[in-house]
Amino acid sequence: MCLRVTFPFFTLTCLLVAAAILGNHSVTAQFEWQSRDEFDALKYQMDSVTADNCPIKNVNELHMPEDAVSHLPDIKDININPVFPNRTALLHLHNMALNRAFFWSYILQARFIRPATNDTYDPGMMYYFLSTVADVSSNPRLNSSAVYFSPNMSYTSSYRSFFNKTLPLFAPRTFRADDYNDPIHLERYSTLNMFDVRDLGAISKNSKSENYTTDYYRINKWYQAWLPDQVDGRQDTKTTYQVKIRYANNTNETFTFHGPPGADEVPGPLKWTQPYFDCGRSNKWVVGAVVPIADIFPRHTGFRHIEYPTYTAAAVMEMDFERIDINQCPKGQGNDGPNRFSNTDRCKETTECEPIHGYGFRRGGYQCRCKPGHRLPNTVRRPYLGEIVERATSEQHHENFHCEKIGWIQKQPVQWGKMTPLLRLQYLERNSNYMNSTQGPNSTHTKAKNIDHIISFIRSVNEHNCNNRNLFSPDDLVLHGDIGFGAEQQFENEARMALRLANFLSAFLQVVDSTEVFSGNRLADRPLTEDQLMAETLALVLGNTKIWAAGTFWERRKFPNRTLFAPYAYKEQLNTRKFKLEDLARLNSTDDLYLKKPWYQHLKSRWSTNFDDLEKYFLKMRIRSEEYADHTQKYEHFPISYKAADLRHGYWTRPYFDCNGFVKKWVATYAAPFFGWDSLRTKLEFKGVVTVTMDLQTLDINQCPGKYHTPNAFKETNKCDLKTSYCVPILGRGFDTGGYKCECKQGYEYPFEDAITYFDGQLVESEFLNLVANQATRYDMYKCRLASASTNGSTWVMIFVFAVITNMVTLWFTH
Numbered sequence: 001m002c003l004r005v006t007f008p009f010f011t012l013t014c015l016l017v018a019a020a021i022l023g024n025h026s027v028t029a030q031f032e033w034q035s036r037d038e039f040d041a042l043k044y045q046m047d048s049v050t051a052d053n054c055p056i057k058n059v060n061e062l063h064m065p066e067d068a069v070s071h072l073p074d075i076k077d078i079n080i081n082p083v084f085p086n087r088t089a090l091l092h093l094h095n096m097a098l099n100r101a102f103f104w105s106y107i108l109q110a111r112f113i114r115p116a117t118n119d120t121y122d123p124g125m126m127y128y129f130l131s132t133v134a135d136v137s138s139n140p141r142l143n144s145s146a147v148y149f150s151p152n153m154s155y156t157s158s159y160r161s162f163f164n165k166t167l168p169l170f171a172p173r174t175f176r177a178d179d180y181n182d183p184i185h186l187e188r189y190s191t192l193n194m195f196d197v198r199d200l201g202a203i204s205k206n207s208k209s210e211n212y213t214t215d216y217y218r219i220n221k222w223y224q225a226w227l228p229d230q231v232d233g234r235q236d237t238k239t240t241y242q243v244k245i246r247y248a249n250n251t252n253e254t255f256t257f258h259g260p261p262g263a264d265e266v267p268g269p270l271k272w273t274q275p276y277f278d279c280g281r282s283n284k285w286v287v288g289a290v291v292p293i294a295d296i297f298p299r300h301t302g303f304r305h306i307e308y309p310t311y312t313a314a315a316v317m318e319m320d321f322e323r324i325d326i327n328q329c330p331k332g333q334g335n336d337g338p339n340r341f342s343n344t345d346r347c348k349e350t351t352e353c354e355p356i357h358g359y360g361f362r363r364g365g366y367q368c369r370c371k372p373g374h375r376l377p378n379t380v381r382r383p384y385l386g387e388i389v390e391r392a393t394s395e396q397h398h399e400n401f402h403c404e405k406i407g408w409i410q411k412q413p414v415q416w417g418k419m420t421p422l423l424r425l426q427y428l429e430r431n432s433n434y435m436n437s438t439q440g441p442n443s444t445h446t447k448a449k450n451i452d453h454i455i456s457f458i459r460s461v462n463e464h465n466c467n468n469r470n471l472f473s474p475d476d477l478v479l480h481g482d483i484g485f486g487a488e489q490q491f492e493n494e495a496r497m498a499l500r501l502a503n504f505l506s507a508f509l510q511v512v513d514s515t516e517v518f519s520g521n522r523l524a525d526r527p528l529t530e531d532q533l534m535a536e537t538l539a540l541v542l543g544n545t546k547i548w549a550a551g552t553f554w555e556r557r558k559f560p561n562r563t564l565f566a567p568y569a570y571k572e573q574l575n576t577r578k579f580k581l582e583d584l585a586r587l588n589s590t591d592d593l594y595l596k597k598p599w600y601q602h603l604k605s606r607w608s609t610n611f612d613d614l615e616k617y618f619l620k621m622r623i624r625s626e627e628y629a630d631h632t633q634k635y636e637h638f639p640i641s642y643k644a645a646d647l648r649h650g651y652w653t654r655p656y657f658d659c660n661g662f663v664k665k666w667v668a669t670y671a672a673p674f675f676g677w678d679s680l681r682t683k684l685e686f687k688g689v690v691t692v693t694m695d696l697q698t699l700d701i702n703q704c705p706g707k708y709h710t711p712n713a714f715k716e717t718n719k720c721d722l723k724t725s726y727c728v729p730i731l732g733r734g735f736d737t738g739g740y741k742c743e744c745k746q747g748y749e750y751p752f753e754d755a756i757t758y759f760d761g762q763l764v765e766s767e768f769l770n771l772v773a774n775q776a777t778r779y780d781m782y783k784c785r786l787a788s789a790s791t792n793g794s795t796w797v798m799i800f801v802f803a804v805i806t807n808m809v810t811l812w813f814t815h
Contacts, residue, residue: 033394037344039326039363042068046285046321054279059218064275067338069287070327072272075263079545079574082732086325086357086365089141092493093289093317094270096135096142098260099497099543100315101269101291102241104147105259106535108295108312113245113255113531123532124525125158125172126512129197129621132174134504135317137617137644139496140192144282144318146173148212149201150227153297153312159627160521164300167627169201171212175282175318177620184618184639193617202624202632219279222316225271226292229311238294238309239265241577243538248565248583258294258309259542262577275321285321290314322361328386329353329366346389350374350403354383363390370403372757375749375787377404408788409753416778419771423780427771431719434772441476444483451703451717451737452769454483458696458735461657463664477657479666484655485712486702487668491694492647494547495670498692499647501536501552502672506644507617509676509687511637518636520626527560530567530583538569538581540692545574548663549693551584553594555604558676558687566594570662570693580662592660599651599671600689607649607673607686614643614675643684645673655696666696697735703761704729704740718761719768721783724748730761738762748784 042064049057071084073091075098083091107123128147135145147170154170156162179185179194200212208216212223231237238258245253260269273288292311301307328345329335330353335342345353347368359365364387370376376383384401392401419427428435433448443453458479465471488495508528516524533552540550549570559565564585571579584594594600619642621635650672657666671691675684703718704727718727720742733739740761744750750757759782770777 031393033397034346038340039328039344042340049277049279049285051279051283054277054283057277057279062219062277062279063221064285064321065340066274067340068275069272069321069324070335070337070339070341075268075270075545084355084357085731086355088493089319089323090287090289092139092496093142093287093319095493095497095544096139096145096500097270097289097291097315097317099500099539100131100135100145100147100317101260101293102542103535103539104293104313104315105295106243106257106538107532108293109257110531110535111299112257112296113253122155122157124523125156125199125623126525127508127532128170128172129174129199129623130507130511131504132172133195133197133617133619134500134507136174136176136195137193137507137615138500138503141323142317142319143284143286144173144175144278144316146171146200146316146318147293147313148223148227148316149313150229150311151213153295154201155299156627158523158525160523162521162627165627167201168205169203169211169213171200173198173200173281175278179618193615194620195617196620198622198632199624202629204630207630219276221273221276222288222290222314225273225290226311226314229292231308231310236309238311239577241542241579244578244580245534246580246582246586248562248585250586258296260291260294263575278318286318287321287324288316288318290316324361325355325357325359325365326361327355327365328363329355345386346397347384347386348397348402350405351384351401353386356386359387363387368401370757372750372755373406373409373753374403374757375406375744376746377402378747378787381746406749406751408751410751412752412754413778413781416781417776418774419777419780424771424774427768427779431768441472444476444479449713449717451701451714454713455736458666461666463659466657466659466664477659479655480713481652481654482711482713484652484668484696484699485710485714487652487655487694487699490699491546491668491670494544494692494694495647495650495672497540497544497547498550498670498690499645499650499672501540502674502690503617503644504536505552505674505687505690506676507642509674510642510684511619511640513681522626530562530565533559533565534567534569534581534583537567538579541569541571541579544692546694546698547692548665548667548695549661549691551594551691552688553584553600553691554688555686556595564588564595568662582662599653599669599691602651603671603673603689604686606651607675611643611675611684614649615646616641616643643675645675647672649673658693663693667693668696668699669693699735700729700731700733701735701737701739702729703727703737718742719764719779719782720759720761724784724786725759727761728758733762738765742782742784744784747787749787751785 049061071087073083073087073094132145136142149170151169152166154167156167174195174197176192177194177196178190180190182194185191203210208214211217212220239262240256241259243255245255269291271290275285275287278284278286293313293315294309295312296307297310297312298307326341327335327339328341330343345366347353350371351368352371353366354369355366366386368384368389389401433450437450437453438446439453440457443450443457466477512525514524514527537550537552541547551566551568554565557563566584568584569579569581618639620639622632623635625631625633650670653669655666655668658664669691671689673689674687676687678685701714702712703714706712706715718740720727725742725744727740728743730739730741738761742759742764764782767777767779771779
């Protein structure tokens with residue numbers, strides 16, 4: 001009625017009344033029929049906090065509940081259960097925080113390795129700044145990185161006459177800035193390559209609200225997680241890690257350093273923060289991973305018994321909360337932990353919820369599958385997508401998105417026998433690669449590959465027989481690249497850790513000039529040292545359990561005062577605190593020299609002259625004006641930029657058995673190049689390569705169909721009945737057959753009384769091998785049934801009609 005009123009006064013009044021009614025109704029869902037739930041409440045809290053009003057908001061309004069993020073990666077569970085695809089970004093955040101904490105713990109205690117070299121040689125301030133920059137630049141999902149020191153516990157070599165002195169506060173932090181309106185980029189689009197870098201410790205002594213160690217800071221849960229460290233009683237409370245070092249001159253040394261808590265300790269090495277609004281900084285809702293950094297403190301007392309290990313700082317990595325998927329499915333197996341959004345899905349009674357990844361903080365990140373004993377209607381091809389269900393109106397939701405009950409359900413057979421010869425031959429003809437197939441090393445070279453024979457060959461190779469030329473030739477120990485299909489996706493986190501170190505080296509070699517002279521007492525960072533590169537390489541292995549080996553290989557005469565330099569770290573068992581570190585420059589024979597390796601020569605030839613394709617990163621750095629400054633100032637070169645490789649610029653090796661190396665396994669290696677200025681600082685040049693090596697046996701095989709150009713050796717090797725079902729990959733099965741499930745196609749139904757609605761790939765593969773061996777099998781039963789009527793009544797009607805028609809036809813022909 002209000003819309004028909006033509007007078008402005010009444011129109012305005014009606015609009016105000018309507019707005020008041022809607023405001024009081026508090027419906028934030030898309031439709032009124034949808035009830036308000038935890039998602040709506042949390043979304044309202046997020047929208048109510050902005051950069052303008054966050055300083056006056058209550059501290060509780062700046063923090064979300066801890067269960068707002070579920071299924072957080074736990075180091076105790078990583079090597080046991082598979083990590084969900086929607087938690088790989090959080091896992092990388094987890095690993096990066098561990099990586100930096102291990103590095104800083106090692107390098108801050110490195111003065112005990114070679115005291116004459118390292119006694120007064122802590123990393124300079126630019127090392128800290130560029131380290132945090134590389135953390136963010138190497139991964140688009142990671143939006144900030146920082147190192148927060150406790151008061152008067154940070155040493156620096158960046159100022160004159162600063163021996164054995166500490167900074168009151170020191171906190172280098174980098175976060176990704178939005179450069180949409182930045183004058184540097186005339187294109188006016190966000191590149192994600194602009195970073196704001198500043199020292200959060202350069203503050204006034206009387207400013208409590210800017211002091212990240214006080215409660216007045218309000219958003220410093222990451223600091224309170226580990227700091228200040230309270231060491232009571234015993235002084236050996238910090239976990240130790242052992243590294244056996246072998247230098248280029250073949251001298252050996254064992255170094256034991258204190259680091260974060262071990263994976264087997266409680267609560268473990270890492271703590272997660274509540275989602276919080278990063279007020280006054282990036283002004284976003286973020287989630288942080290925090291790991292403590294250990295050091296021997298105090299220093300240079302002359303009395304070793306009063307110098308004890310303690311946590312002096314914390315490494316903090318953060319990512320946007322809105323990029324983290326939520327799980328709206330009800331609690332159950334696999335979703336039994338704290339989850340604020342559980343049971344907020346809108347699946348109907350005949351369906352069950354299954355989460356899918358890639359949706360972030362928004363509704364619809366699930367699909368509604370049919371419950372056991374039910375099937376999709378004949379007009380529906382795939383499970384109902386949650387995004388469509390959430391957008392449905394009340395009428396649409398009431399009439400659709402349901403499953404039909406299966407009327408006839410079979411029991412699984414208790415006994416079964418051999419298949420008839422004719423039927424067995426028909427199945428073998430469909431899988432001709434199981435008839436007179438090649439075994440042993442040659443199984444990887446045939447056109448029609450037998451997946452079982454390939455896996456059997458791979459498992460037969462070990463460190464004891466790999467050098468037996470009567471069994472294997474050198475070519476047999478290097479597999480075709482399509483056998484390692486999926487490594488680029490499944491090992492992406494590990495590759496990005498190598499990319500992170502390559503980006504840091506590129507940034508340091510291009511930004512830092514050790515001969516530069518600054519005003520006042522500030523000194524330029526010294527060139528990189530051997531111990532720093534050894535620590536960086538070792539941290540790759542310490543920070544990621546999937547990485548078995550890592551190396552930093554320098555081009556000839558590109559590392560200061562060394563002809564060749566190649567620190568290489570590795571481990572010999574999965575869960576360990578003992579590691580080994582070698583300088584491979586000592587291996588100078590033609591066959592062992594790393595300069596002759598195919599991955600090194602490939603990257604060197606690719607990046608010998610043209611660097612136009614490299615990513616360009618811009619830094620807006622604000623550093624402290626002096627050692628005890630109460631404010632920051634722009635870095636002398638503002639803004640400054642550097643060029644570095646992206647993930648696509650690296651190189652993946654073919655899977656190979658590392659017989660003559662240090663990791664006696666089938667492995668895959670990723671190599672990333674790094675660059676720096678030439679001696680005249682006029683043009684870029686190739687400086688070296690960073691590598692990480694992963695165990696091939698942890699790679700999941702994909703046996704499902706793919707596009708014709710997909711380089712997958714195991715493509716279409718599943719044993720699903722393709723007439724009635726289709727193949728869906730299952731994660732976590734490793735380098736073995738059966739990593740899939742056979743889902744029924746449209747118009748077909750799962751025939752058995754079971755707790756699932758699909759055929760498990762491992763069972764299907766096992767029964768198929770029984771068929772090949774001509775043993776008792778039930779393989780021919782693993783197929784979906786043509787969907788029939790949902791009730792017995794309909795079936796009897798059809799039988800009656802069929803009988804009547806048959807009788808009429810018979811009478812017609814007899815008369």
